[in-house]
Amino acid sequence: MLVSMGGIIEISGVSKTYASGFVALKEINLSIRRGEIFALLGPNGAGKTTLISIVCGIVQASSGRVVVDGHDIVRDWRAARSLIGLVPQELTTDAFESVWSTVSFTRGLFGLGSNPAHIESVLRALSLWDKRDSRIMTLSGGMKRRLLIAKALAHEPRILFLDEPTAGVDVDLRHDMWQLVSRLRAEGVTVILTTHYIEEAEEMADRVGVINRGELVLVRDKTDLLHEFGSKRLSLRLRSPLAELPAALAPWRLELSPDGRELTWLYHAREAGAGVGDFLERVRAAGIEFADLETSESSLEDIFVSLVRER
Amino acid sequence: MNIEAVSAIYRFEMARARRTLMQSIVSPVISTSLYFVVFGAAIGSRIQSVGGISYGSFIVPGLVMLSLLGQSISNASFGIYFPRFTGTIYEILSAPVSPVEIVLGYAGAAATKSVILGAIILATAWIFVPLHVEHPVWMVAFLVLTAATFSLFGFIIGIWADGFEKLQIVPLLIVTPLTFLGGSFYSIDMLPPTWRTVALLNPVVYLVSGFRWSFYGIADVNVGVSLGMTALFLAIALVIVGWIFRTGYRLKT
Structure with missing residues (x-):
C-alpha cells in the first residue's frame, strides 16, 4: 500500500506482536494530515492504544517505521517526542503533588x-485554575481527566x-473537551483521538479510521464515510390511509405501515439529491397526499457497527 | 542533554523527601542514637578500644554506611517503582528524556538524600562520641561514591520489582545482613581466620573499611582495594542500568 508523503505522522508497515504472542497490530499504514482531527475508532482490544503507544515511544514496534514531522x-x-502530547486512557496521576507542580513537571x-x-492559561482553559494548589488526590475523576x-x-x-478522552466523563466536561479540541485545531494542533463514543468522532473528527483486530479496516473523510456507507430514510405521513402501494412506485424500496398512514422510503446516502x-x-403523480415529511440518516455508529461486524 | 528534564525529576524527588521529612531525618537520628545506646554503651563497656580507637567512635563509619546503603536503595527503588506502579511512568517514557537523564534525575536525587542523611548521622554521632576525620576529602569521596552506587542499585531494584514485597526483599534480606556482617560493628581482624576469609567475600567490608580509614587511618583491607571495589560496584551498576535501557526491560513492551 502506498503511503502518501507529507503527513505530520507517517506510519508505515507497523506491526506489533507482544511477548505473549498476541498480535496487536498487523501492518498498519496510516498518514495523519497536518492540522486535522483524526478519530481512531475500534472495539476494545482492537489495537488503538498500542498504536498510539508506539508513536509516543512507550511501546516498541515489532516492525515498521513511524515518522513524526x-x-x-x-x-x-x-525531536519526534518533543512535538507530541499524550493524554492516556487510564487516570494515571501522582497523588501528593499539587496541580501546579505536576503540570510544571511535565513541561520540565x-x-x-x-x-x-x-501554565496559567492551560489551567484556566481546563477550569483547573482554582485547584492549582490542591493535591491531585483530592480531585474528582473528571478533574483528574482535565489535569x-x-x-x-x-x-x-x-x-x-x-486516548479515550471522554470515557467516564460527564456531559459538561465532554462539551468543554470538544470546545478545547476545536480551539486547538484553530491553533493548528493536530489531534488524534481514540474513542468508543461514535458521537464524539461524528462531532469532532475530520477523518475517521476504523481499526479492528489489529487491522486498519478503512480510513475516510467523515463526510465521505457517511455518504458512502450511510443510509437514509424518508417518511411521509399520509392524509388518508393507503390500502396498498401503487404500481407506479414499484421501482422504489418502500414500506407501508400496517395502518397505511405512513410511507417510508429507504435509500442510500449516495442517491440523495436528484432522487428525492x-x-x-x-x-x-400517484395521487398520494401527505401531511408531513421526515428524513433521518444513519449515524457513524451504525456504519461502524456494520463495518466491524463484517470482519 | 535535556537539563530541564533532569532538574524536573530531581526536584520532584527532592520534594517527595521534603513531604516525608519526619521519616527522612528523624528516623535515622533516632535509630543512630539507639545503636549508640545499645552497642556503644552495652558492648562498648566490654570492648575498650579497637585498634586504639574507642569502640563508640569505631562504629560510627559503619553506622553511617549501614544507613547509607539501606536508604540509598530504598529511596531510589521507591522513586522509580512508584511511577511504574501508578502508571505515571508513561510520561517519562514518552518525553524527550534519555536513559542517562532519567537515571541522573532519580539516582542523583536518591544519592543527594543519602549524603545529607550521612551528614545528619555524623552530626548525631558527634553528640555521643569524639570524632575526628583524618582524610576529609576521601571521606566525602567514599560517601558520595557509595551513595551514588547504591542509589543505582536501588534504581535497578525499582525497575526489577513487580510488587512492593520485592522492593523490600533486597534491602532486608541482602543488604542489611551484609552490612551487619561487613565489619560495621567490629574489625574483621577480630574474627577467626576462616571467617575472616569468608568476610572478604562480602562487598560491604570494603566499603566500611575504606570509609573508616578516611576517619581514623585504620583499615581492615588496603584502602586502594576499597576504592577499587567501590569503583567496581559502580561500574557493575552502570552496566546493568545500561542493559535495562537498551532492552527496555520492564519499562517497554
Whole structure:
C-alpha cells in the first residue's frame, strides 16, 4: 500500500506482536494530515492504544517505521517526542503533588523552562485554575481527566493524542473537551483521538479510521464515510390511509405501515439529491397526499457497527 | 542533554523527601542514637578500644554506611517503582528524556538524600562520641561514591520489582545482613581466620573499611582495594542500568 508523503505522522508497515504472542497490530499504514482531527475508532482490544503507544515511544514496534514531522521516532526520538502530547486512557496521576507542580513537571520533562503564563492559561482553559494548589488526590475523576490534558498541553505540543478522552466523563466536561479540541485545531494542533463514543468522532473528527483486530479496516473523510456507507430514510405521513402501494412506485424500496398512514422510503446516502425530488413527484403523480415529511440518516455508529461486524 | 528534564525529576524527588521529612531525618537520628545506646554503651563497656580507637567512635563509619546503603536503595527503588506502579511512568517514557537523564534525575536525587542523611548521622554521632576525620576529602569521596552506587542499585531494584514485597526483599534480606556482617560493628581482624576469609567475600567490608580509614587511618583491607571495589560496584551498576535501557526491560513492551 502506498503511503502518501507529507503527513505530520507517517506510519508505515507497523506491526506489533507482544511477548505473549498476541498480535496487536498487523501492518498498519496510516498518514495523519497536518492540522486535522483524526478519530481512531475500534472495539476494545482492537489495537488503538498500542498504536498510539508506539508513536509516543512507550511501546516498541515489532516492525515498521513511524515518522513524526520528518523525524523518525527511533533514530530522531528526541525531536519526534518533543512535538507530541499524550493524554492516556487510564487516570494515571501522582497523588501528593499539587496541580501546579505536576503540570510544571511535565513541561520540565520536555526540556522547557518554566512559563507560568502558559501554565496559567492551560489551567484556566481546563477550569483547573482554582485547584492549582490542591493535591491531585483530592480531585474528582473528571478533574483528574482535565489535569491529564493540562499536563499534555504543558509543553505546547503540535500533535495531541487523546486516548479515550471522554470515557467516564460527564456531559459538561465532554462539551468543554470538544470546545478545547476545536480551539486547538484553530491553533493548528493536530489531534488524534481514540474513542468508543461514535458521537464524539461524528462531532469532532475530520477523518475517521476504523481499526479492528489489529487491522486498519478503512480510513475516510467523515463526510465521505457517511455518504458512502450511510443510509437514509424518508417518511411521509399520509392524509388518508393507503390500502396498498401503487404500481407506479414499484421501482422504489418502500414500506407501508400496517395502518397505511405512513410511507417510508429507504435509500442510500449516495442517491440523495436528484432522487428525492423525483420520488416526491412520483408520489404526487400517484395521487398520494401527505401531511408531513421526515428524513433521518444513519449515524457513524451504525456504519461502524456494520463495518466491524463484517470482519 | 535535556537539563530541564533532569532538574524536573530531581526536584520532584527532592520534594517527595521534603513531604516525608519526619521519616527522612528523624528516623535515622533516632535509630543512630539507639545503636549508640545499645552497642556503644552495652558492648562498648566490654570492648575498650579497637585498634586504639574507642569502640563508640569505631562504629560510627559503619553506622553511617549501614544507613547509607539501606536508604540509598530504598529511596531510589521507591522513586522509580512508584511511577511504574501508578502508571505515571508513561510520561517519562514518552518525553524527550534519555536513559542517562532519567537515571541522573532519580539516582542523583536518591544519592543527594543519602549524603545529607550521612551528614545528619555524623552530626548525631558527634553528640555521643569524639570524632575526628583524618582524610576529609576521601571521606566525602567514599560517601558520595557509595551513595551514588547504591542509589543505582536501588534504581535497578525499582525497575526489577513487580510488587512492593520485592522492593523490600533486597534491602532486608541482602543488604542489611551484609552490612551487619561487613565489619560495621567490629574489625574483621577480630574474627577467626576462616571467617575472616569468608568476610572478604562480602562487598560491604570494603566499603566500611575504606570509609573508616578516611576517619581514623585504620583499615581492615588496603584502602586502594576499597576504592577499587567501590569503583567496581559502580561500574557493575552502570552496566546493568545500561542493559535495562537498551532492552527496555520492564519499562517497554
